[in-house]
Amino acid sequence: xxxxxxxxxxxxxxxxxxxxxxxxxxxxxxxxxxxxxxxxxxxxxxxxxxxxxxxxxxxxxxxxxxxxxxxxxxxxxxxxxxxxxxxxxxxxxxxxxxxxxxxxxxxxxxxxxxxxxxxxxxxxxxxxxxxxxxxxxxxxxxxxxxxxxxxxx
Amino acid sequence: xxxxxxxxxxxxxxxxxxxxxxxxxxxxxxxxxxxxxxxxxxxxxxxxxxxxxxxxxxxxxxxxxxxxxxxxxxxxxxxxxxxxxxxxxxxxxxxxxxxxxxxxxxxxxxxxxxxxxxxxxxxxxxxxxxxxxxxxxxxxxxxxxxxxxxxxxxxxxxxxxxxxxxxxxxxxxxxxxxxxxxxxxxxxxxxxxxxxxxxxxxxxxxxxxxxxxxxxxxxxxxxxxxxxxxxxxxxxxxxxxxxxxxxxxxxxxx
Numbered sequence: 001x002x003x004x005x006x007x008x009x010x011x012x013x014x015x016x017x018x019x020x021x022x023x024x025x026x027x028x029x030x031x032x033x034x035x036x037x038x039x040x041x042x043x044x045x046x047x048x049x050x051x052x053x054x055x056x057x058x059x060x061x062x063x064x065x066x067x068x069x070x071x072x073x074x075x076x077x078x079x080x081x082x083x084x085x086x087x088x089x090x091x092x093x094x095x096x097x098x099x100x101x102x103x104x105x106x107x108x109x110x111x112x113x114x115x116x117x118x119x120x121x122x123x124x125x126x127x128x129x130x131x132x133x134x135x136x137x138x139x140x141x142x143x144x145x146x147x148x149x150x151x152x153x
Numbered sequence: 154x155x156x157x158x159x160x161x162x163x164x165x166x167x168x169x170x171x172x173x174x175x176x177x178x179x180x181x182x183x184x185x186x187x188x189x190x191x192x193x194x195x196x197x198x199x200x201x202x203x204x205x206x207x208x209x210x211x212x213x214x215x216x217x218x219x220x221x222x223x224x225x226x227x228x229x230x231x232x233x234x235x236x237x238x239x240x241x242x243x244x245x246x247x248x249x250x251x252x253x254x255x256x257x258x259x260x261x262x263x264x265x266x267x268x269x270x271x272x273x274x275x276x277x278x279x280x281x282x283x284x285x286x287x288x289x290x291x292x293x294x295x296x297x298x299x300x301x302x303x304x305x306x307x308x309x310x311x312x313x314x315x316x317x318x319x320x321x322x323x324x325x326x327x328x329x330x331x332x333x334x335x336x337x338x339x340x341x342x343x344x345x346x347x348x349x350x351x352x353x354x355x356x357x358x359x360x361x362x363x364x365x366x367x368x369x370x371x372x373x374x375x376x377x378x379x380x381x382x383x384x385x386x387x388x389x390x391x392x393x394x395x396x397x398x399x400x401x402x403x404x405x406x407x
Contacts, residue, residue: 013175020174021165030169038174042181046189092164099161114157146155 008048011056012041018116019064025111026068026104028096040064061116062126065108098148102141105129109137110145215255215269239378240266240283247365252278254360264385265392266378270360278360279347282393283369285379286386288333288340288401295397311335312371316363317397324350327396328359332370339379340401343370344393 016037023033040063044056053059099107105127112123113134124134238261244254248270257269257280265284272278293303294315306313314332319325326347333340345361361369369375385392386401 009175009179012178016174016178017171020171021168024168025161025164030167034169034174038178038181041178042185045179045182046185049186092166095160095164110157115161142155142157145157145160149155149160 008045008056012045015057015060016041019060022061022111022116023064023068025096025099025115026065026107028100036064036067040067058122058126061112061118065112065126068104068108094149098145101148102144103137106137106141106144109134110141113138214258238266240375241268243372243374243378244268244281244283244369247368248361252360254281259391262389262391264379264383264389267393276356277348279345279349279357281360281369282344282346283375284342284344284385284393284395285376285383286340286342286399286401287384288338288399290335290338292333292338292340293400294331295400297397306333309367309371310373314367314371316367318363319396320354323354323357324352326354326357326359328361328363328366329396330363330366330370331397331399332367334376339376340399341370341376342393342395342399343367344395346396 019037019040020030020033023036024030027033027036040060043063044053044060047053047059048056099110102110108127109123112118112126113120118126120131120134120138123129124131127134129137238256241254241256248254251273253271254268255271257267260267264286265282267283268281270278270281292313294306294313296302296304297317304315306315308314312332312334314330317327317329317331319327319329328343328345330343331340332342343361343366345359345366347357347359349357351357359366
């Protein structure tokens with residue numbers, strides 16, 4: 001295994017949990033999140049080996065968010081807790097429910113900015129928006145989350 | 154303002170384990186790569202099949218029956234009804250080795266022949282149509298810019314001729330030569346039309362240059378290749394549609 005392959009494997013190992021968490025926040029389902037994270041990283045590996053990936057982080061998170069844009073929307077969100085774990089805590093359900101009442105693009109902005117730690121301009125690039133749109137979505141999303149969590153709290 | 158990152162951390166309390174996930178990702182990547190290779194190979198095979206099918210179809214259409222008969226059989230020796238094509242025999246040395254000239258089905262009629270040309274790269278280079286007319290002594294060679302004027306012809310070996318070139322539209326480039334023998338008024342028209350709609354001046358260039366078309370049109374062997382009774386003077390829809398029409402009177406029925 002050469003150094004490029006090692007670096008790529010290290011990237012996949014480190015990013016897999018982060019991608020899966022982001023996918024879970026976007027979709028509310030751990031098994032779906034697992035599937036999407038694996039699929040995204042598998043595509044990243046094949047495209048990296050073809051030499052067409054300039055920025056692996058931008059590629060991975062951009063592809064993940066694009067996958068949610070391609071998926072048909074559901075009217076009702078069902079949050080699935082992992083087996084044998086305390087995932088069904090009422091607080092978890094409340095937070096996810098509040099997050100999923102936001103528009104998908106607004107939710108994507110909050111996840112990329114506050115969970116994955118991307119800057120405003122990076123988030124704008126990943127979602128195909130301009131910086132001002134990202135800032136508007138972020139402010140509106142945070143305010144809405146605060147209101148919803150206070151109300152349900 | 155809410156600290157969203159900290160709030161969302163609570164959501165991950167029930168996060169399932171990720172054992173073996175990275176190996177699974179790599180297995181999936183291998184599977185994707187194999188699928189892509191299979192798709193590329195399938196597409197290649199499909200393209201090859203299409204090329205073979207198209208090639209077979211084109212060959213069936215353009216190769217005359219005499220050439221496509223029993224391998225090794227000599228049409229002349231076997232008594233084939235198809236006479237040797239003297240126009241083709243005159244064309245081939247003029248175009249040289251850069252182009253293959255093949256009769257194009259339907260390849261001949263009373264007063265005309267048509268040929269497909271194929272470059273060394275296997276691409277079609279357009280059509281050559283040769284037709285014959287009976288023209289009077291006072292034939293007025295058309296002038297494109299003036300419908301009422303007659304062009305002053307050039308002369309070669311007892312033949313008056315005028316060349317016409319159309320190359321302003323790269324998608325329809327034509328070289329045409331009208332050549333009239335003074336001795337008997339037999340008038341040969343050579344129409345060389347480049348491949349249409351290529352969008353490229355080079356790819357759509359006519360298969361004969363003006364000089365080559367002139368050489369063919371003024372060759373005695375070409376005029377002699379047509380029987381005396383053959384001519385396209387009449388409103389025969391099968392005769393070539395010329396870019397510059399020969400202003401000859403229609404034949405009078407006996």
